[in-house]
Amino acid sequence: MDAEGKFDAIVVGAGPAGTTAALTMARGGMKVALLERGEYPGAKNVFGGVLYRWPLEEIIPKFWETAPLERQIVDHRFMVMSKDSGLLLSFKVDGRGKAPYNGYTAIRAKFDKWYASKAEEAGVTLATSAVVDDIIMKDGKVVGVRAGPGIENELYADLVIAADGVNSGLAVRAGLREPPSPDQVALGVKEVVELPAEAIEARFNLRKGEGTRMETMGCTHGKMGGGFVYTNANSLSVGVVILLSHLMELKMKPYELLDEFKAHPSIEPFIEGGKAKEYSAHLIPEAGYKGVPRLYRDGMMIAGDAAYLCSYPEGTNLAMASGMLAGKAALHAKKNNDFSAKTLSVYHEMMNESYVIKEMKRKDSSHTAMLNNPRIFGLYPDLINEILADVLHVNGETKTAKHKRAKSKFRDKVGLLRALRDAYSTRGMAP
Amino acid sequence: MKIEERLFLDRFNVDDKNHLVVDTSKCLECANKPCTTVCPVDDYNWDNGKLIISYEGCVECGACEVVCPFDKIKVTYPPAGKGVSFRFG
Numbered sequence: 001m002d003a004e005g006k007f008d009a010i011v012v013g014a015g016p017a018g019t020t021a022a023l024t025m026a027r028g029g030m031k032v033a034l035l036e037r038g039e040y041p042g043a044k045n046v047f048g049g050v051l052y053r054w055p056l057e058e059i060i061p062k063f064w065e066t067a068p069l070e071r072q073i074v075d076h077r078f079m080v081m082s083k084d085s086g087l088l089l090s091f092k093v094d095g096r097g098k099a100p101y102n103g104y105t106a107i108r109a110k111f112d113k114w115y116a117s118k119a120e121e122a123g124v125t126l127a128t129s130a131v132v133d134d135i136i137m138k139d140g141k142v143v144g145v146r147a148g149p150g151i152e153n154e155l156y157a158d159l160v161i162a163a164d165g166v167n168s169g170l171a172v173r174a175g176l177r178e179p180p181s182p183d184q185v186a187l188g189v190k191e192v193v194e195l196p197a198e199a200i201e202a203r204f205n206l207r208k209g210e211g212t213r214m215e216t217m218g219c220t221h222g223k224m225g226g227g228f229v230y231t232n233a234n235s236l237s238v239g240v241v242i243l244l245s246h247l248m249e250l251k252m253k254p255y256e257l258l259d260e261f262k263a264h265p266s267i268e269p270f271i272e273g274g275k276a277k278e279y280s281a282h283l284i285p286e287a288g289y290k291g292v293p294r295l296y297r298d299g300m301m302i303a304g305d306a307a308y309l310c311s312y313p314e315g316t317n318l319a320m321a322s323g324m325l326a327g328k329a330a331l332h333a334k335k336n337n338d339f340s341a342k343t344l345s346v347y348h349e350m351m352n353e354s355y356v357i358k359e360m361k362r363k364d365s366s367h368t369a370m371l372n373n374p375r376i377f378g379l380y381p382d383l384i385n386e387i388l389a390d391v392l393h394v395n396g397e398t399k400t401a402k403h404k405r406a407k408s409k410f411r412d413k414v415g416l417l418r419a420l421r422d423a424y425s426t427r428g429m430a431p
Numbered sequence: 432m433k434i435e436e437r438l439f440l441d442r443f444n445v446d447d448k449n450h451l452v453v454d455t456s457k458c459l460e461c462a463n464k465p466c467t468t469v470c471p472v473d474d475y476n477w478d479n480g481k482l483i484i485s486y487e488g489c490v491e492c493g494a495c496e497v498v499c500p501f502d503k504i505k506v507t508y509p510p511a512g513k514g515v516s517f518r519f520g
Contacts (some may be wrong), residue, residue: 169492
């Protein structure tokens with residue numbers, strides 16, 4: 001703070017994007033306030049996913065030695081499900097003595113708290129239970145934030161970084177984007193199911209400390225979405241994600257989808273006997289590259305989910321990458337003592353050259369194709385399972401006859417040209 | 432699992448004031464009432480021609496605001512220290 005008690009920058013939201021931005025700025029010598037509405041960082045955050053080493057390693061080298069992490073991911077699984085069967089693919093790497101690993105599972109309430117403490121160590125002033133209602137504007141510039149009525153709840157700075165999540169009230173207030181529409185976000189519902197570490201390792205065929213991430217499709221009644229199971233140290237994160245506009249059409253309760261998923265014969269054995277410890281729900285940006293808004297204006301930048309910088313199956317790492325570049329742009333602005341939109345536009349330029357935007361661009365046309373193609377999440381998973389069930393079932397009928405039936409089923413229900421078109425239009429979803 | 436059992440798992444510090452600000456003037460015109468189906472904790476219930484809203488078990492996802500076709504739902508943040516606190520997340 002300067003003599004008047006003013007910060008150089010205010011960051012709203014102590015999630016991966018906000019904490020990274022705050023940390024980057026503080027290390028560059030800026031005076032930063034990090035405001036979090038939860039009781040502690042992570043209190044309002046939910047994820048079902050993997051914390052990748054990139055770019056966190058660039059921000060905190062050897063973070064895996066001190067961060068509260070759950071399991072190192074060595075096993076990537078993908079399941080194509082029908083109502084009562086599932087085809088499972090597993091890609092497993094040799095994790096023996098191979099630390100550091102490419103990705104880790106984490107409990108966000110623990111990790112986000114630890115991560116924000118690293119920002120505090122770098123000099124960031126962290127305030128929790130700090131609920132920001134609005135930005136303060138002056139002469140067309142963002143000059144601060146308001147955390148309640150009256151002048152005593154006003155906080156001023158040269159720069160505000162909104163990392164306030166997918167529902168970002170601040171990005172909307174600043175005119176950088178509209179509130180989400182139902183086809184720009186997915187709803188995720190999740191349970192944390194407690195199980196002994198040994199049971200998890202036995203059920204997923206893992207060595208001590210190793211972990212699995214499993215994504216599934218075909219469990220959303222043909223709608224865009226899927227299920228997931230992530231292994232934590234002593235629990236599983238089990239959930240279902242579905243595009244909100246498709247959930248509206250389906251008219252099912254989101255937890256009914258979760259119940260179906262948990263009871264599925266290919267999922268139930270993993271969680272059997274486990275004790276539910278927490279139920280949560282969260283919106284996930286699904287707006288694709290074309291949904292990414294302008295990331296800056298006079299006196300303000302937006303990062304992470306607030307800027308829709310999320311792209312299945314990655315999000316946390318994209319948020320950190322955007323927070324890092326926003327922090328760098330802020331340092332550039334501080335050096336020039338100019339926080340105008342013109343100077344801050346360097347953030348968007350750096351983002352355009354980054355992995356984040358390049359990846360989102362690559363996936364964009366596929367994203368649109370999947371959104372509008374009911375075959376992807378219903379017909380194909382069902383057909384694959386139906387054909388395998390028929391072909392693998394031995395009952396005296398020749399395989400030649402079964403193969404012939406499989407071919408004609410495929411021809412009648414899909415057709416070769418349409419299948420090729422669908423494969424081509426969704427090629428961006430290739431891992 | 433019932434939603435009541437699920438919510439029993441979570442930690443809430445419930446505020447006296449409802450943070451879900453709803454104008455129900457258009458509910459009778461609303462054909463599908465998507466708030467009553469998408470809410471992951473059943474906070475919106477249509478009962479005898481009226482929308483009954485509870486907020487105590489709200490997990491603050493914001494889906495209701497996004498789906499309301501008349502733009503009549505505003506999810507404000509519960510005040511400092513209130514609302515849900517995820518222990519896992």
